[in-house]
Amino acid sequence: MIWVEIGISLIKIALLLFVILTLVAYLSLAERRISAFIQDRLGPNRVGPFGLLQPVADGIKFIFKEDIIPERANKAIYILAPAISLVTALIALAVIPIGKGFYTDIFGHLKDPIFVRFQIADINVGLLYVLAVGSLGVYGVVLGGWASNSKYSLLGGLRSAAQMISYEIPLGLSILGVIIITGSFKLDEIVEAQDKIWFLALQPVGFLIFLVSSFAETNRLPFDLPEAESEIVAGYHTEYSSMKFVMFYMAEYTHMIVVSALMVCLFLGGWYPLPFGGWFGLNIEKYWYLPPIVFTGKVLFLLFVFIWVRWTIPRFRYDQVMKLGWKALFPLSVLNIIVTSAVLVFFKG
Numbered sequence: 001m002i003w004v005e006i007g008i009s010l011i012k013i014a015l016l017l018f019v020i021l022t023l024v025a026y027l028s029l030a031e032r033r034i035s036a037f038i039q040d041r042l043g044p045n046r047v048g049p050f051g052l053l054q055p056v057a058d059g060i061k062f063i064f065k066e067d068i069i070p071e072r073a074n075k076a077i078y079i080l081a082p083a084i085s086l087v088t089a090l091i092a093l094a095v096i097p098i099g100k101g102f103y104t105d106i107f108g109h110l111k112d113p114i115f116v117r118f119q120i121a122d123i124n125v126g127l128l129y130v131l132a133v134g135s136l137g138v139y140g141v142v143l144g145g146w147a148s149n150s151k152y153s154l155l156g157g158l159r160s161a162a163q164m165i166s167y168e169i170p171l172g173l174s175i176l177g178v179i180i181i182t183g184s185f186k187l188d189e190i191v192e193a194q195d196k197i198w199f200l201a202l203q204p205v206g207f208l209i210f211l212v213s214s215f216a217e218t219n220r221l222p223f224d225l226p227e228a229e230s231e232i233v234a235g236y237h238t239e240y241s242s243m244k245f246v247m248f249y250m251a252e253y254t255h256m257i258v259v260s261a262l263m264v265c266l267f268l269g270g271w272y273p274l275p276f277g278g279w280f281g282l283n284i285e286k287y288w289y290l291p292p293i294v295f296t297g298k299v300l301f302l303l304f305v306f307i308w309v310r311w312t313i314p315r316f317r318y319d320q321v322m323k324l325g326w327k328a329l330f331p332l333s334v335l336n337i338i339v340t341s342a343v344l345v346f347f348k349g
Helices: 001-037 054-062 075-094 126-135 137-147 151-174 176-182 186-190 204-217 242-267 290-310 319-346
Strands: 101-104 112-118
Touching: 001 054, 001 126, 001 242, 001 290, 054 242, 075 126, 075 137, 075 151, 075 242, 101 204, 126 137, 126 151, 126 186, 126 242, 126 319, 137 204, 137 319, 151 176, 151 204, 176 204, 176 319, 186 242, 204 242, 204 319, 242 290
Parallel strands: none
Antiparallel strands: 101 112
């Protein structure tokens, strides 16, 4: 039986990597097509029907582009940095539950059916795991900026570290209200606690803080200070080219997927389709494929929001970014914890 479980886990890991990396590739196409629509132009539409093969063409192009390493760069760390950013974003997805799961006897080869979860690893501290592993991605950015031996890259790396500190704290505090209500760090238990009502209705301030902090956490506009083309050329990846350059962008899009999936688990009901009433008596053990579809749809909507905001709101100044993090979001997140705790004590008392 242990070998069956190991085999199922390996299949889930392979499927996850295939789906996520494919989604990352087509997010780049979606970004360009959505931005083109917003700006009243066409975007990529020549390679394949409706431009659907554009990510394939881009991948081939970057594979064969010349890989340049600055002469005075710290080569070992310079090469390792993009991998750190991408790998930490990918492994954070291991504990994200996209559905309950289903029973299978693997086409009659097992005497007793086994339950296959829509989750690679179900651990008691899944939420802490995602936050801890996700925060390690900044090391790739900082080390990449430092190892490039370029003042622009170094400045971008330092900006990323300062921005991460400013927004990681309110992001972490914003989810404490959810933890207080559920009393659990397990993501599947947090989702199950929303079968009657989404936590978006109970924690609107926490959701807003988490959403804003997520834009800063993923270095997306209006918080893309680590890149800031108009000020520091391209920031931490100024000196990168070929596949190393692409890995930083893959890490950014993967991080967007992680944050969107976490937001769905914490505030948007996970695999429950509507804010009230769960599945309305529908037997989802029979229709086990519906929860992953609902979950994926919510994640795709949030990814659209990420792209929409990028091409709608201009970049903030650096002082405005720091002021928003420390003088607005941080006090609000603390106040949200106090109010949530007081309300729970009042109603339970």
